[in-house]
Amino acid sequence: MNIGLIVNPIAGMGGKVGLKGTDGENILKRAIEAGAIKESPYKTIKMLKILKEHKKPINIMTVSGDMGEAECLEAGIKPEVVFVTGGTTSFKDTEEAAREMIRRKASVIVFAGGDGTARNIYNVVGDKVPVIGIPTGVKIHSAVFASNPKNAGRAVINYLENNRSILKDREVMDIDEEGLRYGRVSAKLYGYMKVPFDKQYIQGLKSGSNSTDKGIISRISKYIVDNMEEDTYYIVGAGTTTKAILERLNLEYTLLGPDVIYNKKLILKDANERDLIKISKNKKVKIIISPIGGQGFIFGRGNPQISGSVISNVGVENIIIIATPAKLLSLLGKGLQADTGRDEIDALLKRSYKIIVDYGEYYVMSCKD
Template identity: 30%
Template sequence: MRVGFFINPRAGYGVILNRKGSDSLPDIDPNLSTSVTVGKKFLNGVRDLGIHFLVPSGIMGSEELDALGIKDYEVTSFPGKNTDASDTVSFIRSLKKMEPQLIIFCGGDGTARDILSAGTGNVPVLGVPAGIKMESSVFAISLQHAIFITREITVSGTVETVVGEVVDIPESDLDTLHPSPKFYGELTTPNSQDMVSSPKLDFYQGNREGIVDYVIETMDPSINYIIGPGSTCKSIIARLGKETGLLGFDLVKAGEVLESDISEQRIYELADKGSCKLVLSPVGGQNFLLGRGNKQISSRVIKALDFQNVIVVSAPEKLTYTKRLYIDLDTSASITIPRYIRVITGYGMFKIVELEG
């Protein structure tokens, strides 16, 4: 099978700088690129399938294949040292005469937009989640799900397809109080239950007052609370008299908002000291608890906190059709994911939901 494959080395890099996107970053250090790490893990997971890879040269493709000792590849484009969106477009266009059966990329929503702008015809596209913003329905649920989909397609030799939506939040909107994703177009994707089924949906949130009341009334004044992104969590912040960005994390203690838009490093420092709890709400439509929309929560943060100190809140409407919540974290720190977690859905009201990670 001929597969177009590339890595956007900038994808996910913004987390290091406490940015909510990576599209407009200056020069990056390839050794710190999370997408390169994800790309290598993906390639290692499919190396035995006899795939003939069509790749860009350098860090976007051939370097990783060489590092893993994978020889069956062909270079079709030659990006510059400091890669950008134009290199993605050039690579996708270079594939048209090569007739790949599948295009696989490691990146985020911005990368998916670049692929869309280049045009892929009807070649199915599979996204390996490696960015900060990943709300498009062109991504596998996780790295392992992407490996499984690829193995399934390669063994069968055919790809059943469906249309996936490409959505993104423009970087100019990321630091506004109420950013929202915009629809850019559609790509053909594999039809698999291991794909993200839909972009983030705007749910009727119902009456959040009960959730907010319960969380605030049960807060221990001696404990630091890290309040996550999303409208439900931000209702807690609003009740405490502040208005902060929808996508950021805030620090609350003894009923006061002490810090806003805090970084992964700051969250880890607080978690590592103990006496800290994390308040999160799942991403509507995608059913992710961790790994989408909250990249500031890394595996080392969860290891320091432990799941017993994770408080999950959600309007009941958001959970109506939710069988499980997904967790897609980096594997730099070993964590144990419980089988179930309790979700606060109202004042003193709970739902037990299965976790998958």
């Protein structure tokens, strides 16, 4: 059983520092200068440790260096290196490695990255070989990703060991990073790839709000504003549902990044992780977020700046979740999800939450694996 593994080692580096992604050399340079660290290798290792539990012989075909080889060795797996990079890696290495894995008849190709990496894989693979994405990027709208790195490993084992998974055509989506940085969301469907689908392991396609939700969102925002406590910092996460709060207060806002309110005044716009760690340390702070429609993520998607360190400072008891009934309906059978990259934080987040669904109305939903 041949498993292809391709890692985009820089995927996700721009998220916590507020750059909305790492597409392009200039943005990568800015991310590094801002103190960003590589997270994709660490998350890939988590997936590989699950694969190591596989009882039958498997062969992992991968790329040299930190595009797969280093992660395998760190996880205690000796891989077969089938493609060697020239040192500095790029999307061309991803595409050439995928071609080589197809030629060597990979049973499934597992890749670590975000929507940009999914597009690179799609350009070569199409529907030739099943794929499973390890979510390590900032933009993860596509439906080809597992819900978290460990579930990516479980999905691979399920497919190879039991053959219980049904191959489904799943969407490859991507949005314009440059537009994102200016508050414009433009998502585009690029195509479909075949994914061993099991709803307990594979995430759904991100769904947006509809026009009928506007009145409910307005009432939710009024309830939040009416009940804001004095001398308390409010970290308001990304999204149209949460931004209604700042609109009600006549404040500027960042559609795709967190803003901070204190005594109903905007004190920080488009905050990065460092800003939020500083604000949340030894202060009275609450986090207001809304789950991603169709996926259920409250952390680990959409709000990378609100990291595990920020959540640890604030405390899970100070998390306020808001959502329309329609959004929660899209999550039935899935529940809420968290993928912060820190197991101890994800464990703390696995609890029941009272979600505000209208003015003074709540619905209880749990966060689970």
